[in-house]
Amino acid sequence: MSAPAVDAEGLVKRFEEETxxxxxxFSVEPExxxxxxxxxxxxxxxxxxxxxxxxLADEGSARVLDLDVARDFWxxxxxxxxxxxxxxxxxxxxxxxxxxxFASVFGTSPAEQEDLIGPIYSxxxxxxxxxxGALSGGMKQKLALSCALVHRPEILFLDExxxxxDAVSRREFWDLLGRLxxxxxxxxxxxxxxxxxxxxxxxxxxxxxxxxxxxxxGAFGARYGHPLLAVSGSDRRHLPEILRSWEHALSxxxxxxxxxxxxxxxxxxxxxxxxxxxxxxxxxGVPDAEVRPIEPGIEDVFxxxxxxGGVEPPAGAAADPGAGEAS
Amino acid sequence: MSAGEQRAAxxxxxxxxxxxxxxxxxxxxxxxxxxxxxxxxxxxxxxxEVFxxxxxxxxxxxxxxxxxxxLLSPSAxxxxxxxxxxxxxxxxxxxxxxxxSQRFSLYEDLRVRENIQLYGGIYGLPNRTIxxxxxxxxxxxxxxxxxDELVASxxxxxxxxxxxxVATLHEPEILFLDExxxxxDPITRRQFxxxxxxxxxxxxxxxxxxHYMDEAEYCDRISIMVDGHIRAMGTPRDLRAEYGVxxxxxxxxxxxxxxxxxxxxxxxxxx
Numbered sequence: 312m313s314a315p316a317v318d319a320e321g322l323v324k325r326f327e328e329e330t331x332x333x334x335x336x337f338s339v340e341p342e343x344x345x346x347x348x349x350x351x352x353x354x355x356x357x358x359x360x361x362x363x364x365x366x367l368a369d370e371g372s373a374r375v376l377d378l379d380v381a382r383d384f385w386x387x388x389x390x391x392x393x394x395x396x397x398x399x400x401x402x403x404x405x406x407x408x409x410x411x412x413f414a415s416v417f418g419t420s421p422a423e424q425e426d427l428i429g430p431i432y433s434x435x436x437x438x439x440x441x442x443x444g445a446l447s448g449g450m451k452q453k454l455a456l457s458c459a460l461v462h463r464p465e466i467l468f469l470d471e472x473x474x475x476x477d478a479v480s481r482r483e484f485w486d487l488l489g490r491l492x493x494x495x496x497x498x499x500x501x502x503x504x505x506x507x508x509x510x511x512x513x514x515x516x517x518x519x520x521x522x523x524x525x526x527x528x529g530a531f532g533a534r535y536g537h538p539l540l541a542v543s544g545s546d547r548r549h550l551p552e553i554l555r556s557w558e559h560a561l562s563x564x565x566x567x568x569x570x571x572x573x574x575x576x577x578x579x580x581x582x583x584x585x586x587x588x589x590x591x592x593x594x595x596g597v598p599d600a601e602v603r604p605i606e607p608g609i610e611d612v613f614x615x616x617x618x619x620g621g622v623e624p625p626a627g628a629a630a631d632p633g634a635g636e637a638s
Numbered sequence: 639m640s641a642g643e644q645r646a647a648x649x650x651x652x653x654x655x656x657x658x659x660x661x662x663x664x665x666x667x668x669x670x671x672x673x674x675x676x677x678x679x680x681x682x683x684x685x686x687e688v689f690x691x692x693x694x695x696x697x698x699x700x701x702x703x704x705x706x707x708x709l710l711s712p713s714a715x716x717x718x719x720x721x722x723x724x725x726x727x728x729x730x731x732x733x734x735x736x737x738x739s740q741r742f743s744l745y746e747d748l749r750v751r752e753n754i755q756l757y758g759g760i761y762g763l764p765n766r767t768i769x770x771x772x773x774x775x776x777x778x779x780x781x782x783x784x785x786d787e788l789v790a791s792x793x794x795x796x797x798x799x800x801x802x803x804v805a806t807l808h809e810p811e812i813l814f815l816d817e818x819x820x821x822x823d824p825i826t827r828r829q830f831x832x833x834x835x836x837x838x839x840x841x842x843x844x845x846x847x848x849h850y851m852d853e854a855e856y857c858d859r860i861s862i863m864v865d866g867h868i869r870a871m872g873t874p875r876d877l878r879a880e881y882g883v884x885x886x887x888x889x890x891x892x893x894x895x896x897x898x899x900x901x902x903x904x905x906x907x908x909x
Contacts, residue, residue, distance in 0.1 A: 350823035352794045448695045475740075475820060477694040478851050478887060479894045503821045504850070518823065547856075548835045551828075564828045567852035567885065568874065614824050 314377040316341045316466050316497040317362060321371035324357050324520075331357040333520040334371065339499055339513075344492050346511035347501040348609065354520040355501040356396055359470045362499070363393040376465055389417065392464035394455050396471040396501075402444025406435055406454055409443050410461060417462030424461050427494065431487060432457045449480045456487070466497040473502055485510040505610040516613050523616040528609055535607040535615065537561060538574040538581035540588055544600035557591050559584070564614060571611055658721050660685045660812050660843035661706060665715035668701050675701045677866035678715060683859075685811075688834060688844045690854045690874075692886075693863030694894045699847055702863075703814055706845075708732055720811045733761075736805035739816035743801030746790035750781065753789060754804060761808035768807070775803045795826030802833055806842070813837065815846045819853065831856050851887035860886065862893050869893045 317339035324332040332354045339345040347355050360366035362375055364384035373380045378387045400409045407421075410432065414420050421428065435453050438446065443454060452472060459467060469488075473481040485507065488498055500511070508514045508528040516523035524531060542563075544550060550570045554563035561575035574584045581604030592600040607615075661683040668676040676698045683689045693699045704710035706719050708728030717724045720734035744753045751772065758768030776782045779799055784792050789800070798818065805813060815834070819827045831853065834844055838858075846857065854860050854874060861871040870877055870893055874886050883889045 350794065350826075351821035353823075475695075475817065475849065477849055477890075477894070479694055479891050481849075482891070505824060506851075548839070551832070564825070565831060565856060567855040610824050617823065617825055 313341055314374070315339060316343075317345075317373065317375050317499060319362070319371070319373040322358070322361060322368045322373060323370035324354075324361065324366070324368050331520050332361075332368070335517075335520075335522055336371075337515055337522060337525050339497060341497050342492060342495055343512040344488060344498045344500065344510065346508060346514040347499070347517050348503075348505060348508055348514050348613070349501075349517035350503050352519075353517045355517060356470055357520075358517075359393070359395075359468050359499075359501065363391055363468050364388055365393075389462065390465050392459040392462070392467040394459040394467070394469045394472055396474065398451050398455065400443045400451070400455060400458060402442060404443060405440050406443055406446070407439040409454060410457055413458040414461045419462055421461060424463055427463060428457045428460050430490065431460070448476060452476065452480075452484065460491075464496070466499065467491070469498065469500040471501050471503065473504060473507065481507065505608070505613060508609040514609065516609070516616065518613075518617055523613065531609060531612040532607040535612060536577050537615075538576070538579050538584040539605055539607045539611060540572045540574070540581065540585055540602050541566070541569040541605045542572050542588065542592070542600055542602050543569045544592065544597045546597060550597070550600075553592070553595055553597065554588070557588065559587070562614070562618060566610070571605070573611075573615065658685075659683060659718075660687070661689075661717070661719050661845065663702075663706070663715065663717040666702070666705060666712055666717050667714040668698075668705060668710065669713045674866055676705070676712075679863075679866075679868050680715075681861055681868060681871060683812075683843055683845060685843050686838055686841050688838050688846065688856070688858045690857030690860035691845050691847050691863070692854055692860055692890065693847075697863040697894075698866045699863055700816070703816060703845070703847070706731075707735060707737060707814055733808075734811045736808070736810035736813045737816070738801050738805040738813070738818055740798075740818060740820040744789045744797060744804065747788065749786050749788055750776070750792065750800065751785045753800075754807065757804045758807055763808055771807055775807065779803060794821075795823055795829075798822055798826065799830060799833065802830065806837060810842070812843045812845065815844060817847055817849065819848060819850060827853075851885065851890060854886040854890075862890060864893055 315338040320336050322332050322335040335358065347358065349355060357366065361368050362373055362380060364380050364387055367381055375387055376390055380387065404412065410421050431453050435450050438450060443451065446454065473484055481504065488500065492498055511528055513526060514528050515525040542550065542554060551563045551565055554560055554570055554572045559574050559576055561573040563570055563572045572588060585602045585604055588602045589600060659682045664680045665678040666676060667674065667678050691699055701710065705712050705724055706717060708724060708731040712724060719731045722730040722734065724731065745756065748756065754772040754775065755768055758772065776785055781796065781800065789797060802818065819830050822830065834846065838844055848854065857874065859871065859873050861868045870889065877889055878884065881889050881892060883892060
């Protein structure tokens, strides 16, 4: 059996009084796309810097490609690719110069790596003489990915590659990652966009330096533990508020055109809950509401685990603090 | 204006198209050299409306916002913001609007209360008003305990909510929110939208940009910009019906990459 591509055990990192990472343990299998999903300040960048040998953990250990990130950093650096969240290429060098520079640092050339970077680099090659600083966001992203790939790494760390990128370009970027994975690369990627979870083989939900769960994106929902209902109706602006005052509501949050309502009664048939909500709304003067049971998505799970301090919400728990703050 | 009136309105005709609009643009154009970043766009945002201003990166959204906030002069066309002309009355515009973005909001090295005082002063509010509104703002956010903390030391979600409140300190008629929820956790993101709704209920007009397509559904109306043009405008519900798509996300893909099939490109193939 091959070793995991990443094996982290109890990683802790503190900056002065702030704990950025609070004991992270996880492993990434070879040739999977593993996503860290969480908001700004969750600890994603700190974690990526430790895994790419740029920062030392205060406690715990991590092995990447079966090499220790603290001891074997020279050997490791030649075998990992890292695309930092902030654009960190040379803005005054041209597109072609940036790529040639990063290739030469690793003793190779863009031409030698054509089969790997070609499909990505060809999209920005028409602008090869443009200063990197003058590229659009989407083109910068593709150049940064080309540079991170130019030494043919075995594992790629991408820190928020799609932040601030429009929905269509994000989708195309994930298509690219899927193709790289098919070429045998292991990809560790972070994102604040919950909808990108479905593009990963497995995801880790991260918040305040702790993992709220690690699993295949489709597997979280089964352990949600409560009926979840999608509610739509007129007066959408006030619907969450109205639903929160329902006696069985654990939480109610807007999700696109509907409101997702979690019933605090763990063992209830969702269809029965739906009928009761319908009746409740009719009594509250929302006669045209549509209520249907749904499967929880990653964002539902994330919210539930945030609100309950990381543990799955127990039946009969008080409404989560997030819901309370808003009122 | 009630939600019902807005649903009744067609996708092309904005609701209640009478009286002065909060924002009105006719043939608004901006060229940079040979490049036309914004190509004769026309739209109207009604008072109290939450207007989602969507588009791909580089479509021209930021250029439009810079023109509407008086930071950039148009090359052609006309626009009025809160009744003021974008060519001549930029000072009056700036007094009538608030602006907040993910990138620039508060001074992290100042304390919470100092930020409130600073912005209150910039907006020209009397000290007494700043004090009163500042206290009310902190109470509404439940942040009284943090008034003397450095902004850098309070959690990011709170910072964004505080930034929103500070941007409304001078009770502007119109608020421009440029990706206000980028990188924010999913609970705070939703609380933020409740703040947007409360402001709209109070009569404030909001123009919001976002890359979260679920947030597009929270808007009364949206527009989608592609290559300097507004390609679609209307209520999310009407637009979904008009284009026969299940979500604004799908509509966005359809408009921004018209050559793609509606399903995500999967040319690489394989499982």
